Ligand SMILES: NC(=O)C1=CN([C@@H]2O[C@H](COP(=O)(O)OP(=O)(O)OC[C@H]3O[C@@H](n4cnc5c(N)ncnc54)[C@H](O)[C@@H]3O)[C@@H](O)[C@H]2O)C=CC1
């Protein structure tokens with residue numbers, strides 16, 4: 220007998236059954252689905268992480284699409300069940316999709332969506348916050364105050380690291396890594412060294428232009444360098460932040476050997492995925508090097524920390540909140556819902572997942588497209604051109620009526 224699981228239902232008479240494995244922020248995503256004939260079922264179980272069995276029960280015998288979470292194991296079992304239930308669409312409410320076996324989804328013809336772009340700045344801001352908190356020992360100092368230990372200013376009290384003029388290392392200079400680098404360079408006038416499989420041309424141009432600006436104002440210019448190896452970044456960086464995807468090439472990218480080549484007083488930040496760092500090796504390194512500090516948003520065995528990490532004063536730890544701003548979380552739900560809706564309705568895929576602002580503007584009816592499907596090519600889906608006019612969020616588009624603006628905004632977007 221199927222396991223019983225508590226749900227909340229919207230638009231019970233809707234033709235397409237879309238399941239969300241969690242209640243999600245905002246209501247726009249629900250409206251977007253119900254307006255287009257979807258019955259939306261939201262799992263309201265109290266437990267934080269649903270098991271595969273829970274999700275199988277949610278999928279049931281008839282399900283057109285699912286919006287899932289990064290904590291869930293989306294592989295062969297779930298995709299085959301979704302297919303049997305008539306489903307063709309899944310979207311993670313996350314940009315990272317290391318919890319998804321895309322090959323299994325391909326096998327069953329299921330589109331896999333993710334939510335890029337809308338969380339870039341929010342995540343970069345948290346990485347910047349962790350960098351500052353670790354460099355300036357903010358959490359340690361806060362605990363000291365609350366414990367009533369402060370009895371007057373002292374020359375040595377909580378001395379940390381100055382960032383200005385220091386070297387910023389970025390590993391994985393994609394959307395988030397580049398946004399983080401810009402914040403740290405512009406904010407603290409740090410010099411950049413980065414490592415990525417691809418050249419971060421726009422980031423390089425930004426640092427060059429900012430360096431020229433500083434020079435023109437009689438200030439020390441900032442510089443950039445693309446490292447030939449990751450080890451170069453680790454050796455030279457004073458603050459190093461990790462922003463790659465998690466895959467076979469980045470698993471335990473930071474291990475005992477690589478930690479040992481970092482500066483003794485370096486700051487290491489991770490707001491990508493926990494397994495990018497060998498956390499056991501990190502705990503050992505933190506113990507032996509009290510001036511080495513880390514800021515961690517993600518953990519190898521989430522939700523757990525490796526033994527010993529919680530006791531380390533030189534670690535700032537937060538519970539995977541990097542994308543947790545209201546605007547971003549609501550935007551993620553919109554993108555995830557539209558990914559699923561687009562596949563169910565047979566809409567094309569928006570080809571530029573870096574330009575998805577138009578889907579987020581509440582003043583517009585979103586274009587009939589899936590904003591970001593990671594296996595679009597494999598599924599042989601017909602792509603739209605993805606062309607979005609300048610100021611794609613609509614700044615130059617007249618807002619007379621939603622219908623009018625919608626057609627203007629997407630004019631040309633679907634000419635394949
Ligand atoms: N902590 C959190 O709440 C969040 C975590 N994330 C994580 O951040 C990751 C990055 O997100 P985006 O910047 O949007 O993705 P992106 O795809 O724009 O950037 C990832 C970059 O990593 C690079 N990369 C891949 N393999 C590499 C390797 N072996 N060495 C060095 N660089 C490598 C890629 O070339 C790319 O430039 C996501 O996949 C996700 O896991 C994203 C959002 C929030």
Ligand SMILES: O=C(O)C(=O)CO
Nearest residue numbers: 312313314315338542
């Ligand atoms: O989007 C992601 O990949 C996250 O980790 C949560 O925002």
